[in-house]
Amino acid sequence: MTILVIAEHDNNELKPVTLNTLSAAQAIGGDIHLLVAGSGCQSVADAAAQIPAVAQVLVADNDAYEHQLAENVSKLVQGLAASYSHILGSSTTTAKNVLPRVAALLDVNQLSDVMAIESADTFKRPIYAGNAIATVKSADAIKVMTVRGTAFDPVEGTGGSAEVVNLSDVCDAGTSRFVNEEIAESERPELTAASIVISGGRGMGNGENFELLNKVADKLGAAVGASRAAVDAGFVPNDMQVGQTGKMVAPDLYIAVGISGAIQHLAGMKDSKIIVAINKDEEAPIFQVADYGLVADLFEAVPELEGKL
Amino acid sequence: MKVLVAVKRVIDYNVKVRVKADNSDVDLANVKMALNPFCEIAIEEAVRLKEAGVADEVVVVSIGSKSCEEQIRTALALGADRGIRVDTEDAPDSLSVAKLLAKVVEKEAPGMVILGKQAIDSDNNQTGQMLAALLDRPQGTFASKVAVDGDKVQVTREIDGGLQTVELQMPAIVTTDLRLNEPRYASLPNIMKAKRKPLDLLTPDELGVAVSSNLTLLSVEPPAERQAGIKVSSVDELVEKLRNEAKVI
Numbered sequence: 166m167t168i169l170v171i172a173e174h175d176n177n178e179l180k181p182v183t184l185n186t187l188s189a190a191q192a193i194g195g196d197i198h199l200l201v202a203g204s205g206c207q208s209v210a211d212a213a214a215q216i217p218a219v220a221q222v223l224v225a226d227n228d229a230y231e232h233q234l235a236e237n238v239s240k241l242v243q244g245l246a247a248s249y250s251h252i253l254g255s256s257t258t259t260a261k262n263v264l265p266r267v268a269a270l271l272d273v274n275q276l277s278d279v280m281a282i283e284s285a286d287t288f289k290r291p292i293y294a295g296n297a298i299a300t301v302k303s304a305d306a307i308k309v310m311t312v313r314g315t316a317f318d319p320v321e322g323t324g325g326s327a328e329v330v331n332l333s334d335v336c337d338a339g340t341s342r343f344v345n346e347e348i349a350e351s352e353r354p355e356l357t358a359a360s361i362v363i364s365g366g367r368g369m370g371n372g373e374n375f376e377l378l379n380k381v382a383d384k385l386g387a388a389v390g391a392s393r394a395a396v397d398a399g400f401v402p403n404d405m406q407v408g409q410t411g412k413m414v415a416p417d418l419y420i421a422v423g424i425s426g427a428i429q430h431l432a433g434m435k436d437s438k439i440i441v442a443i444n445k446d447e448e449a450p451i452f453q454v455a456d457y458g459l460v461a462d463l464f465e466a467v468p469e470l471e472g473k474l
Numbered sequence: 475m476k477v478l479v480a481v482k483r484v485i486d487y488n489v490k491v492r493v494k495a496d497n498s499d500v501d502l503a504n505v506k507m508a509l510n511p512f513c514e515i516a517i518e519e520a521v522r523l524k525e526a527g528v529a530d531e532v533v534v535v536s537i538g539s540k541s542c543e544e545q546i547r548t549a550l551a552l553g554a555d556r557g558i559r560v561d562t563e564d565a566p567d568s569l570s571v572a573k574l575l576a577k578v579v580e581k582e583a584p585g586m587v588i589l590g591k592q593a594i595d596s597d598n599n600q601t602g603q604m605l606a607a608l609l610d611r612p613q614g615t616f617a618s619k620v621a622v623d624g625d626k627v628q629v630t631r632e633i634d635g636g637l638q639t640v641e642l643q644m645p646a647i648v649t650t651d652l653r654l655n656e657p658r659y660a661s662l663p664n665i666m667k668a669k670r671k672p673l674d675l676l677t678p679d680e681l682g683v684a685v686s687s688n689l690t691l692l693s694v695e696p697p698a699e700r701q702a703g704i705k706v707s708s709v710d711e712l713v714e715k716l717r718n719e720a721k722v723i
Contacts, residue, residue, distance in 0.1 A: 345638075393652075
């Protein structure tokens, strides 16, 4: 049994979530190969080869893969698939874009957002925004799945020396073209990778008030998130949204500020180790999941908190 | 250009989900059902394309039992021109749905297919991508902006950390994210008009698709409950607890 894991990267760096996905692959058992598809991605391949859990690194370095266009990468993976029992990617927008396409090309189903490995063919995954957990058994010849990074501890990143194999086949469907990318520049960690997250909800009142959270975040080295209510109200962009339809986070510390605690939001953060809620409404449902609740006006409490850190 | 929109009937997003006592599935008896929120955004986008003169017909398709005609009618009331239901029992898996939709696309030959990025029941986020693969057409998933230009469409996508714009050769498959648009409400006259719009019925047999699945649902459990903690009385106490008790700062 050999497992293919798709590396998450930006052509320069291997993203840490890849280590979590490798951990899920280890739980399944068998040799693990890591595919680095990109352009000018040698540094990623070098980093990948150092991961002790990886037996072989497959490198597809070509312009066609520079922006991970699903049309091209899916055909590349399809061509490799016959040697593998499982194909795993992380639950990121990149893998969620590519892997269902791979599955359909292979005439198999995909298991999305797997959070536990029961055996080589049985897995747990959240449904209904995490309000229910399904145990699913797959009889497909090749199991294609995306893995929720926060559910698996990362494997070691260095100390290994995997064999590196360069792939020469180029799959260019020619039907799609990258135009541009606007990546929010931030000194802060990425939401899904941060060990501390501070999020604001409708109670923040407007987008400018998020500056209060930014100040606390800078002191704690935290990422800043938001509830869907705050995103829908136009306070902050969608990529900050934590919840069922946004990002799933599970940091060591999650601070919810002015967030009532709708089911949709709780789905995205309830696996956090410690949850703090600051809300002036003591009946807010967020207090039912919070380890520490502070009933207070956020416009007083948050600056005070910043001052005391 | 014809636009095809695929929609799904799901549990209303405001309903609290309960797992059946025997852990066989989620309890959907007597639960309010609705159009999947992402599908509503897909309908809205198609109708806007028609209003802008880019599309000339909006066809809505849903796969399921007779009850999902309710959601097709909702889509017709929101501005779609005609409906198609593919008759199946229960909820087929994503791959089967994609295969059925691929056959409907071959029949209807739309310039664009718009779907929601995921259904809020199974949370799969697969069908659009699978459909694009089966048709060997390009995809613009998690769209926050769709701009048609001749035989190409530029789709701005919500990706981790920002936005990405891709240009796709049409016919193309688009899946919607939350910020693409804000769906309208159906007016009463439009709800009345929707009742007279055509709604065709197709069967998987007619489409030449055998609906089956290699996935078996073994059990469904409620998630681990989180215990409520304590209330602190001041910011000082909060900071003290986080430092010394939880040791997270």
